Every structure is written in C-alpha cells, then in structure tokens.
Amino acid sequence: xxxxxxxxxxxxxxxxxxxxxxxxxxxxxxxxxxxxxxxxxxxxxxxxxxxxxxxxxxxxxxxxxxxxxxxxxxxxxxxxxxxxxxxxxxxxxxxxxxxxxxxxxxxxxxxxxxxxxxxxxxxxxxxxxxxxxxxxxxxxxxxxxxxxxxxxxxxxxxxxxxxxxxxxxxxxxxxxxxxxxxxxxxxxxxxxxxxxxxxxxxxxxxxxxxxxxxxxxxxxxxxx
Numbered sequence: 340x341x342x343x344x345x346x347x348x349x350x351x352x353x354x355x356x357x358x359x360x361x362x363x364x365x366x367x368x369x370x371x372x373x374x375x376x377x378x379x380x381x382x383x384x385x386x387x388x389x390x391x392x393x394x395x396x397x398x399x400x401x402x403x404x405x406x407x408x409x410x411x412x413x414x415x416x417x418x419x420x421x422x423x424x425x426x427x428x429x430x431x432x433x434x435x436x437x438x439x440x441x442x443x444x445x446x447x448x449x450x451x452x453x454x455x456x457x458x459x460x461x462x463x464x465x466x467x468x469x470x471x472x473x474x475x476x477x478x479x480x481x482x483x484x485x486x487x488x489x490x491x492x493x494x495x496x497x498x499x500x501x502x503x504x505x506x507x508x509x510x511x512x513x514x515x516x517x518x519x520x521x522x523x524x525x526x527x528x529x530x531x532x533x534x535x536x537x538x539x540x541x542x543x544x545x546x547x548x549x550x551x552x553x554x555x556x557x558x559x560x561x562x563x
Contacts, residue, residue: 413446
C-alpha cells in the first residue's frame with residue numbers, strides 16, 4: 340500500500356492530498372459498515388468486484404468505490420480482489436471479532452505502533468494518535484474520516500480477548516499431555532500376563548499308563 344491514503348470520490352482536491360501514514364479511509368463510512376454487516380450473511384465471491392458490491396451488497400456509486408481498496412488494505416481481499424482467509428474468518432461467529440482486530444492491525448499499522456491496544460482505545464485517544472501519524476490538525480475533516488473508518492472495524496472487534504490464542508494453546512497442550520499419559524498406560528495393559536495354579540489329584544493306582552494318560556491330557560488341553 341502506498342503512503343497515499345485511500346479516499347472516497349467526492350472532492351477531487353481530497354484525492355490529490357497525500358496523507359502520511361497511509362491510513363485508509365472513506366468519507367462514507369456508513370456504506371462501509373453496511374457492506375461489512377452483509378459479509379457474514381452472503382456467499383464468498385471468487386472475486387469481490389463492483390458487480391458483487393452493487394448486486395449482492397447493494398452498494399454502488401461513488402460512496403461505494405473506496406470499499407474494495409479498504410478491504411484490500413486491511414487484508415480481507417488480495418490485490419486481485421479475491422477474498423482471503425481473513426475474510427472467511429470474519430464470516431464466522433467465533434472468528435469475527437478476531438478477524439476485525441487483525442484487519443485493524445493490517446490496515447492501521449502506524450496506529451498500532453503507537454498503541455498496541457488501539458482496538459480498545461477510546462475516541463479521544465484514537466484522534467490524538469491519528470493526528471500524530473498524519474500530522475494533520477485535529478479539526479481537519481480527514482482526521483474524522485480516518486477515525487470513522489477505524490471505528491467500523493473496531494465495533495466488530497468488540498469482545499475480542501488477546502489471551503484467547505494463548506488459552507487455546509494451553510488447552511491443546513493439556514490434551515496432548517492427556518493423550519501422552521494414556522499412551523504410556525496403554526501398552527502394559529495390552530501385554531497383561533496371567534498365572535494359573537492347577538492342583539491335580541492323582542488316583543491311587545500302580546498302572547503307569549493311567550498317569551501317562553492324565554499328563555498327556557493336561558499337556559494337550561491346558562499347557563499349550
């Protein structure tokens with residue numbers, strides 16, 4: 340992404356302004372928000388183009404034009420307009436908040452360099468960071484446009500816990516330990532050996548053949 344921020348059509352003068360920091364923004368953040376709200380409930384297209392945007396997302400015209408560039412800037416689309424894995428993650432209930440936060444980190448990297456918890460920051464804090472990144476005066480409309488665009492993703496990222504990833508790893512490690520313990524206990528059980536004590540009462544006889552017959556029977560039926 341270049342250092343020139345993404346802007347909506349509207350004032351031509353704005354499109355020629357170079358904003359330091361490369362922070363993406365649109366003057367019509369409401370359109371961006373409506374598109375974001377439709378992503379989880381729409382099929383994932385092979386290419387997120389203007390036809391899909393207008394027909395499925397019901398967003399067209401100049402106000403919708405910045406949406407694809409912004410989605411590319413945050414990592415939802417690759418440069419050819421194909422939805423990425425992050426886009427797919429955003430479509431899921433469990434992955435949506437995490438995907439939104441990652442999108443912020445991708446598209447607003449300069450903001451996160453100044454505050455690694457920017458996705459939790461309040462409006463005044465974010466405004467100050469944007470002013471510091473861009474060098475624009477606080478009253479400049481572009482500062483508000485950038486803030487509004489950031490807040491679209493921030494709203495979807497509410498509830499995200501930074502410790503979720505580490506927690507999942509701990510659960511996986513515990514499952515691995517349980518599996519290893521089970522495997523260690525298993526083999527001895529499979530090789531269990533049993534010992535038998537057999538008491539044989541021999542009849543009183545002087546005929547050796549009787550004893551021979553008894554022992555042959557024991558060998559054939561019990562000792563093999």
